[in-house]
Amino acid sequence: MAVSTINAKELHERIHSENAVFILDVRNGEDYKDWKIEGRKIKSVNIPYFDFLDDNEDIYAGLPKDNEIVVVCAKGGSAKMVAELLDDKGYKTSVLNEGMLEWSQFYxxxxxxxxxxxxxxxxxxxxxxxxxxxxxxxxxxxxxxxxxxxxxxxxxxxxxxxxxxxxxxxxxxxxxxxxxxxxxxxxxxxxxxxxxxxxxxxxxxxxxxxxxxxxxxxxxxxxxxxxxxxxxxxxxxxxxxxxxxxxxxxxxxxxxxxxxxxxxxxxxxxxxxxxxxxxxxxxxxxxxxxxxxxxxxxxxxxxxxxxxxxxxxxxxxxxxxxxxxxxxxxxxxxxxxxxxxxxxxxxxxxxxxxxxxxxxxxxxxxxxxxxxxxxx
Missing domain, CATH: 3.60.15.10 (Ribonuclease Z/Hydroxyacylglutathione hydrolase-like)
Incomplete structure (x- = not known):
């Protein structure tokens, strides 16, 4: 399966739909703690990109297989790589196109x-x-x-x-x-x-x-x-x-x-x-x-x-x-x-x-x- 991309407007529409949105933010912990995408129906977790490079199966334990995972990073590149890893393991994923950079400019x-x-x-x-x-x-x-x-x-x-x-x-x-x-x-x-x-x-x-x-x-x-x-x-x-x-x-x-x-x-x-x-x-x-x-x-x-x-x-x-x-x-x-x-x-x-x-x-x-x- 190919990893799909979504833009900030599409993500916002999902956040305000009937279904909950699962966001995997792969920036470092300090950046995530300081500033992240929030919403009443959002479940958000932070697993830094570098953790996925260790091929440690434990980091996948909390990720849902029955829900689409929206992967987010600073500008989109790291998120795409993580999404492809998840896709290979059977997870349904999409990527916020230009990451927090795009989200920061959405009105x-x-x-x-x-x-x-x-x-x-x-x-x-x-x-x-x-x-x-x-x-x-x-x-x-x-x-x-x-x-x-x-x-x-x-x-x-x-x-x-x-x-x-x-x-x-x-x-x-x-x-x-x-x-x-x-x-x-x-x-x-x-x-x-x-x-x-x-x-x-x-x-x-x-x-x-x-x-x-x-x-x-x-x-x-x-x-x-x-x-x-x-x-x-x-x-x-x-x-x-x-x-x-x-x-x-x-x-x-x-x-x-x-x-x-x-x-x-x-x-x-x-x-x-x-x-x-x-x-x-x-x-x-x-x-x-x-x-x-x-x-x-x-x-x-x-x-x-x-x-x-x-x-x-x-x-x-x-x-x-x-x-x-x-x-x-x-x-x-x-x-x-x-x-x-x-x-x-x-x-x-x-x-x-x-x-x-x-x-x-x-x-x-x-x-x-x-x-x-x-x-x-």
Missing amino acids: HPVIVMEDENAKIIQINRLAKGCLSYMIISEGEAMVVDPGRHIDEYTILAKKEGVKITNVMDTHLHADHISGGPQLAEKAGAAYYISRSEMQGCDIAYKALEDYEQIVFGSVSVKVLAVPTPGHTPGSVSFLVNEKYLLSGDTIFVGGLGRPDLGGKAREWAQSLYDTVFRKIANLSDDTLVLPTHYADIKEINEQGVVGAKLGNIRASNEVMRTEDREQFTEMVAGASGATPPNYEEIVQINRGIAHVTAEEATTLEIGPNRCAVHHS
Whole structure:
């Protein structure tokens, strides 16, 4: 039997089918522990590629013969060799075509809401836990926090029959390369980001500090810029139609964003306190929070959307109920984890100060996001 290959889209469809998916990841143990393909119906095991070269029959003991095994490695080559070994022993196998490299670049759009006036689509880059948004009204579209694979958005806009007229970044991203400026240029759209995020750069943009709201579409979908510093000094959230808070990396389904990436954890934690207890304190508990990252697949609901009512986040998150400023600062500033890989270089790229090839960008972005290490 020949070993078949599948692409990331096909794997995603299998993960969301009725049947469980068995994944054999043949990367080294550290890489697997740090970053792997996850899902509610996935059974995943890690047996490094080199273990199969020893011809030790014991390593096959936990592998199913009645289920197809999807073999995954970093770029596809090692997985293909292991799959061929398994095939010779009677196992049914397939290979993720370009491995984690391809999975890291897969985007999946899901409709958050739709009525006669507006539509919000959440675009999930599953391998990175990165979320971006397309807000549609009367033939126009606003894209918020786009990833660097800008064709994902132009193709989606064409499918929806809309023109991209506004592109926004909630903040200067540290874990992935923004597609904001490039998408805006390609679409002939305006690009918005906070002035305080773009010091020393020569990228053309409109400063969000200059706008209280941005109206587009004949039905006037209102997007209110809400300064929500804390994750970065210029972090901004967007309140759409008074109901949907596109919160960037400030508020997550699982809590609050980290304030330590600028080396000023306590200072930025103070700003985050003001955001929580002053800026968003008056927002309704029914406001749906739609963040730019998530850290756990459990944050994806039954509809495939990462989002939660603000009231539920407040109720389940101790730090958001901690009104003592000093205690809040200690809890937030002292709880940060590992920094995003290559984040200093990625920040420079997003400012337009550094430039990389597409291949170099892919290498920089491989791995999990670290911005969604929340404080719960």
